[in-house]
Amino acid sequence: MTPRPDSDHPADPRADTAANLPVTAGRGDLVVAALLAVVGVVLVVGNLTMDVVGEDGTSVLGPAGFGWLVAALALGTSVAIAARAVRRPAAERAQEAADPTREMNVPAFLGALGGLVGFAVLLQPLGWLLSATGLFFAVSSALGSRPLLRNAAVGFAMACVLQLLFGAALGLALPSGVLGWL
Amino acid sequence: MDQLTALLGGFGDVLTPANVLWIVLGAFLGTAVGVLPGLGSSMAVALLLPLTFALDPLAALIMFSGIYFGGLFGDSTAGILMNTPGNSTAIATTFEGHRMALAGRAPQALATAAIGAFLGGLVATCLVVLAAPTLADLATRFGPGEYFALALFAFVAIAAVVGESAVRGLAALSVGLALAVVGIDQSTGTERYAFGVPALFDGVSIVVITVALLALGEVLHVASRTGRAGARELVPSRGRPWLSRADLRKALPAWLRGAGFGVPFGFIPAGGAEVPTFLAYGTERSLDARREEPEFGTGAIRGVAAPEAAGNATAGSAMGSLLALGLPTSATAALLLATFQQYGLQPGPLLFERSGDLVWALLASLFVALVTLLLLNLPFSPLWAKLLELPQGYLYAGITVFAGLGVYATGASGFDLGLMVALGLVGFVMRRYDLPLAPVLIAVILGPLAEYSLRDALGNSGNDPTTLVSSPISVGLYALLLLGLAVTGWRRRSARRSRTGADAAAPS
Numbered sequence: 001m002t003p004r005p006d007s008d009h010p011a012d013p014r015a016d017t018a019a020n021l022p023v024t025a026g027r028g029d030l031v032v033a034a035l036l037a038v039v040g041v042v043l044v045v046g047n048l049t050m051d052v053v054g055e056d057g058t059s060v061l062g063p064a065g066f067g068w069l070v071a072a073l074a075l076g077t078s079v080a081i082a083a084r085a086v087r088r089p090a091a092e093r094a095q096e097a098a099d100p101t102r103e104m105n106v107p108a109f110l111g112a113l114g115g116l117v118g119f120a121v122l123l124q125p126l127g128w129l130l131s132a133t134g135l136f137f138a139v140s141s142a143l144g145s146r147p148l149l150r151n152a153a154v155g156f157a158m159a160c161v162l163q164l165l166f167g168a169a170l171g172l173a174l175p176s177g178v179l180g181w182l
Numbered sequence: 183m184d185q186l187t188a189l190l191g192g193f194g195d196v197l198t199p200a201n202v203l204w205i206v207l208g209a210f211l212g213t214a215v216g217v218l219p220g221l222g223s224s225m226a227v228a229l230l231l232p233l234t235f236a237l238d239p240l241a242a243l244i245m246f247s248g249i250y251f252g253g254l255f256g257d258s259t260a261g262i263l264m265n266t267p268g269n270s271t272a273i274a275t276t277f278e279g280h281r282m283a284l285a286g287r288a289p290q291a292l293a294t295a296a297i298g299a300f301l302g303g304l305v306a307t308c309l310v311v312l313a314a315p316t317l318a319d320l321a322t323r324f325g326p327g328e329y330f331a332l333a334l335f336a337f338v339a340i341a342a343v344v345g346e347s348a349v350r351g352l353a354a355l356s357v358g359l360a361l362a363v364v365g366i367d368q369s370t371g372t373e374r375y376a377f378g379v380p381a382l383f384d385g386v387s388i389v390v391i392t393v394a395l396l397a398l399g400e401v402l403h404v405a406s407r408t409g410r411a412g413a414r415e416l417v418p419s420r421g422r423p424w425l426s427r428a429d430l431r432k433a434l435p436a437w438l439r440g441a442g443f444g445v446p447f448g449f450i451p452a453g454g455a456e457v458p459t460f461l462a463y464g465t466e467r468s469l470d471a472r473r474e475e476p477e478f479g480t481g482a483i484r485g486v487a488a489p490e491a492a493g494n495a496t497a498g499s500a501m502g503s504l505l506a507l508g509l510p511t512s513a514t515a516a517l518l519l520a521t522f523q524q525y526g527l528q529p530g531p532l533l534f535e536r537s538g539d540l541v542w543a544l545l546a547s548l549f550v551a552l553v554t555l556l557l558l559n560l561p562f563s564p565l566w567a568k569l570l571e572l573p574q575g576y577l578y579a580g581i582t583v584f585a586g587l588g589v590y591a592t593g594a595s596g597f598d599l600g601l602m603v604a605l606g607l608v609g610f611v612m613r614r615y616d617l618p619l620a621p622v623l624i625a626v627i628l629g630p631l632a633e634y635s636l637r638d639a640l641g642n643s644g645n646d647p648t649t650l651v652s653s654p655i656s657v658g659l660y661a662l663l664l665l666g667l668a669v670t671g672w673r674r675r676s677a678r679r680s681r682t683g684a685d686a687a688a689p690s
Binding site: 011028029031032035036039040041042046050051052053059060061062063064065066070071073074076077078080081084103104105106108109111112113115116117119120121123124132135136137138139140141142143144145148151154157158159162166171172173174 | 233235236350352353355356357359360363367370371373374375377398401402404405406407408409459497520573574575576578579580582583584586587590591594596597600602603607608611612614615617632633636637638640641645678
């Protein structure tokens with residue numbers, strides 16, 4: 001419900017022609033439809049390969065019944081959203097493609113995502129202090145924070161404080177990693 | 183008057199130095215995340231939930247309720263001073279509130295908002311204290327059929343009736359339900375949707391889901407918008423926050439009307455306080471238009487008072503429906519329900535019998551939290567606004583590190599961390615393409631209740647589907663649901679008709 005400053009502007013008439021419009025423009029909802037399709041297909045495959053053990057009283061549903069209902073809901077909404085995205089009028093799509101609140105800073109996004117993936121992979125081998133510092137560095141730098149050296153220093157300080165607070169004081173076992181060998 | 187005795191006992195449990203400290207900490211954190219745009223009380227609770235292993239249940243729950251109320255106190259500050267509401271619940275307040283600030287009445291606007299939030303919460307919490315035992319009594323008559331009706335009511339209400347698009351709400355619901363069915367089936371022991379991964383046999387951890395969707399999804403979304411946001415400008419708030427007698431005479435009835443809108447919405451799974459704040463704002467505006475000197479558009483105090491009271495009144499009665507019925511009606515309430523489950527407690531009618539001390543202490547803590555929040559917000563709103571000068575990069579990087587710590591703390595497993603990143607991406611996609619998050623959370627939390635009560639109801643009656651509509655309570659719930667759907671359909675249709683009518687009339 002957040003008011004978008006540009007939503008009242010009519011789309012640029014030159015962009016109105018469907019010919020100049022990339023096929024993907026204004027069809028971001030296809031990503032949503034794909035996500036829902038994956039959810040539905042995973043449930044269907046899970047149901048078909050399910051190895052039902054034990055007795056479920058006398059209910060007709062059994063362990064898979066509810067899963068079928070959810071799969072139907074996911075696939076149904078997927079089709080509905082995809083159909084709407086495909087049939088969208090060109091003018092509406094052009095307007096959304098030109099909407100500045102939809103622009104995406106891809107390098108920054110990938111930087112933050114890379115930091116998260118790196119943290120998930122490296123936490124056990126490298127240990128908390130180094131991987132948390134790396135995560136903080138990656139996200140703050142991706143968000144445009146400078147200088148880079150200070151980002152790393154602040155990240156290291158935060159990792160240390162959390163290690164002392166939760167590791168030493170509250171007994172949470174955080175992996176020590178390579179620094180543990182020293 | 184048993185309630186009053188019990189409540190006094192609750193005050194006795196809560197007013198210890200340690201517990202007061204947790205309330206103050208919760209109020210502090212709640213106000214802070216409320217002030218900061220993009221952060222909300224649900225994210226704060228999600229980040230802290232895995233780290234409460236060192237706390238006793240009461241300490242964790244009173245801190246989280248402080249955060250819940252605090253988020254609704256803080257959200258209007260940024261809206262009034264900068265025209266950027268801290269949360270969707272403060273959009274309605276922002277319209278007139280920012281105009282008051284531009285007219286040099288920022289302190290009065292902030293004071294009206296803080297007192298409104300206090301009064302709204304107070305009215306609702308008092309009603310909950312009076313009504314909760316009766317509600318819990320009603321809920322003891324619930325069997326599997328009634329619980330299924332309640333869960334279905336919550337699902338459809340949050341997905342279809344309240345959101346902007348029913349299809350998107352249902353889509354979000356299916357994502358949450360899919361996450362809820364993963365793991366070993368409770369009644370047969372069958373392995374479901376785990377595809378042989380032992381880490382999934384216990385299901386997808388609720389902490390991983392909430393941290394990833396609420397915190398990481400937001401971080402990735404903010405990253406994707408780096409350098410693309412507009413600049414913000416702070417209107418300074420100078421002077422004392424005293425309301426004149428004329429101001430009070432206008433604000434008081436508006437506060438009470440706002441609270442009246444908010445209370446019923448806490449019992450309906452409407453995803454939180456957004457709808458009642460807009461209803462309260464709309465009512466004040468149409469009342470204002472009939473006055474001799476309309477004030478809306480120039481900074482009307484009533485336009486600030488009513489939505490703020492409505493917002494916190496919703497939070498108060500949401501606590502009531504959570505404690506008495508086990509029904510979460512907003513994202514943050516759903517997380518509080520997850521907190522109860524972490525400690526092995528199931529909210530609902532039996533909670534009053536089994537852990538009465540805890541419930542009454544929690545209710546007493548709500549009053550303490552409201553007073554604390556009034557003291558924190560009434561004099562210091564302009565100071566809170568300084569939080570907006572925090573460097574965004576460090577703020578979000580800190581949230582990310584905290585999220586990683588929390589997920590690792592619950593399971594110490596690398597698999598959970600990978601799952602967290604994957605679900606963080608799902609959260610990002612949902613934000614970018616306007617899929618609502620609240621239905622996912624409600625579905626994850628109420629999904630198992632819906633599934634097993636449906637299976638039990640069918641199993642107990644020899645698969646007779648009419649068992650689902652065999653009691654007055656379930657018939658009443660379904661009737662309410664159909665009524666809601668009919669009203670929504672009619673409202674959407676007339677809205678669309680008036681929009682196309684306006685388009686046809688426009689010269690272009």
